[in-house]
Amino acid sequence: MRLGGRVSAAIEVLQEILDRRRPAAEALKDWGLAHRFAGSGDRAAIGNLVHDALRKKLSTAYLMDDDSPSSLAFGALWRQWGVSPKEMQELFDGDRFAPEVPIEVLEAAAKRDFAFATPHVEADIPDWCADLFEENFDDEWVMEASALSERAPLDVRVNTLKADREKVRKQLAKFGAKPTVIARHGLRILPGKGAERLPNIQAEPAFQKGWFEIQDEGSQIVADLVYAQPGEQILDYCAGGGGKTLALSASLDNKGQVHAWDADRNRLAPIFDRLKRAGTRNVQVHAADADLSPLEGTMDRVLVDAPCTGSGTWRRNPDAKWRLQPSALEKRLEEQVAVLDAASRYVKPGGYLVYVTCSLFPQENEYQVYAFGDRHDDYELLSAGEAWQDLFGFAKPQPWSGDMKCITLTPRATGTDGFFFAVMQRRV
Numbered sequence: 001m002r003l004g005g006r007v008s009a010a011i012e013v014l015q016e017i018l019d020r021r022r023p024a025a026e027a028l029k030d031w032g033l034a035h036r037f038a039g040s041g042d043r044a045a046i047g048n049l050v051h052d053a054l055r056k057k058l059s060t061a062y063l064m065d066d067d068s069p070s071s072l073a074f075g076a077l078w079r080q081w082g083v084s085p086k087e088m089q090e091l092f093d094g095d096r097f098a099p100e101v102p103i104e105v106l107e108a109a110a111k112r113d114f115a116f117a118t119p120h121v122e123a124d125i126p127d128w129c130a131d132l133f134e135e136n137f138d139d140e141w142v143m144e145a146s147a148l149s150e151r152a153p154l155d156v157r158v159n160t161l162k163a164d165r166e167k168v169r170k171q172l173a174k175f176g177a178k179p180t181v182i183a184r185h186g187l188r189i190l191p192g193k194g195a196e197r198l199p200n201i202q203a204e205p206a207f208q209k210g211w212f213e214i215q216d217e218g219s220q221i222v223a224d225l226v227y228a229q230p231g232e233q234i235l236d237y238c239a240g241g242g243g244k245t246l247a248l249s250a251s252l253d254n255k256g257q258v259h260a261w262d263a264d265r266n267r268l269a270p271i272f273d274r275l276k277r278a279g280t281r282n283v284q285v286h287a288a289d290a291d292l293s294p295l296e297g298t299m300d301r302v303l304v305d306a307p308c309t310g311s312g313t314w315r316r317n318p319d320a321k322w323r324l325q326p327s328a329l330e331k332r333l334e335e336q337v338a339v340l341d342a343a344s345r346y347v348k349p350g351g352y353l354v355y356v357t358c359s360l361f362p363q364e365n366e367y368q369v370y371a372f373g374d375r376h377d378d379y380e381l382l383s384a385g386e387a388w389q390d391l392f393g394f395a396k397p398q399p400w401s402g403d404m405k406c407i408t409l410t411p412r413a414t415g416t417d418g419f420f421f422a423v424m425q426r427r428v
């Protein structure tokens with residue numbers, strides 16, 4: 001397919017997503033099934049254009065003065081892919097599958113700016129989220145939110161049980177992998193531009209051998225900050241697919257034990273293959289209906305990687321940004337209260353309760369931690385700073401912290417997905 005056909009396809013898929021509120025991944029998959037002639041390069045390019053259009057949906061619609069799928073796709077082509085209207089006309093010339101280039105709209109858009117736009121438009125977030133971002137990031141909130149509308153890199157965590165960073169870097173050097181700036185065992189492959197796709201590194205022998213896992217640098221950092229020490233007993237209470245379980249297990253160097261549990265058995269299912277590939281011998285997976293009572297009051301550390309809105313991951317899931325409703329936030333808040341209270345039972349006196357989200361809303365973060373402290377006077381909120389200094393030093397990019405205790409990672413501050421981290425110690 002030529003560029004024109006790809007743009008037509010992206011418009012068609014965006015129509016499905018916006019009119020029928022379908023998840024982007026589903027709409028793209030269906031398009032691929034219905035157009036089997038399209039090659040993998042075509043599908044990747046169409047996917048890129050759709051995701052880029054969704055990332056900057058509001059700001060592009062504002063500049064184009066139109067929020068139709070066509071304007072969003074052309075706007076993305078112009079603003080994010082760097083194709084000028086004139087180049088579009090040249091590239092589409094003689095392509096019978098190409099849509100007509102809205103030349104006048106694009107020219108008018110190039111003359112407009114955000115001087116009269118409400119800030120959430122420039123920030124590319126739903127209007128009801130603006131106050132939440134402002135509360136978190138003060139007068140930097142628009143820049144912080146905008147950073148969530150860029151493409152995300154592909155990060156991997158080197159599995160120190162089987163390899164070291166240099167060994168894996170050499171294997172992935174052909175994709176431009178470089179050591180992550182903060183995470184100690186990470187490598188980063190930068191996102192491509194335009195139609196370029198990220199490499200399928202899971203097809204690499206090094207992946208099959210368990211030398212690395214795909215994991216955002218922010219997720220690696222918060223797992224490292226749990227500060228699991230060899231010989232300890234750790235409970236990963238919301239283990240999901242086991243991303244952090246695997247990192248914790250590597251921190252323990254197979255000495256001590258990680259107990260992995262999740263309320264949802266389907267989410268836990270992939271963990272078994274991943275553990276096997278990683279060569280971990282110290283993870284005990286507990287079924288969703290297992291009786292965990294024998295673990296009560298015995299864990300050195302309990303990690304609550306809580307269910308949340310995921311607002312810190314909007315770079316990767318731009319359609320989730322527009323689908324999120326206040327009612328979903330309310331539901332997550334209730335779940336977080338329940339999960340923190342339940343998980344705290346397993347911490348031994350003197351042990352640590354770690355609370356993590358991939359949200360950037362203070363309601364899901366600091367507010368939850370402070371409210372937990374009000375309900376449980378046997379817990380004290382500690383500063384994450386010492387562990388940070390010990391693991392990463394202070395010369396690296398620094399996370400946000402409003403209270404000098406809890407920390408928040410963001411694409412703009414730390415170059416990672418958005419994550420919140422807090423640690424509380426149970427009094428002896």
Ligand SMILES: C[S@@+](CC[C@H](N)C(=O)[O-])C[C@H]1O[C@@H](n2cnc3c(N)ncnc32)[C@H](O)[C@@H]1O
Pocket residue numbers: 237238239240241242243244245261262263264267305306307308335338339
């Ligand atoms: C952010 S995800 C976990 C991601 C995972 N830790 C990782 O690093 O790949 C949150 C998880 O919390 C689980 N969850 C939701 N409610 C829960 C509850 N009441 N108790 C335990 N887990 C719960 C969800 O099933 C989901 O897998």
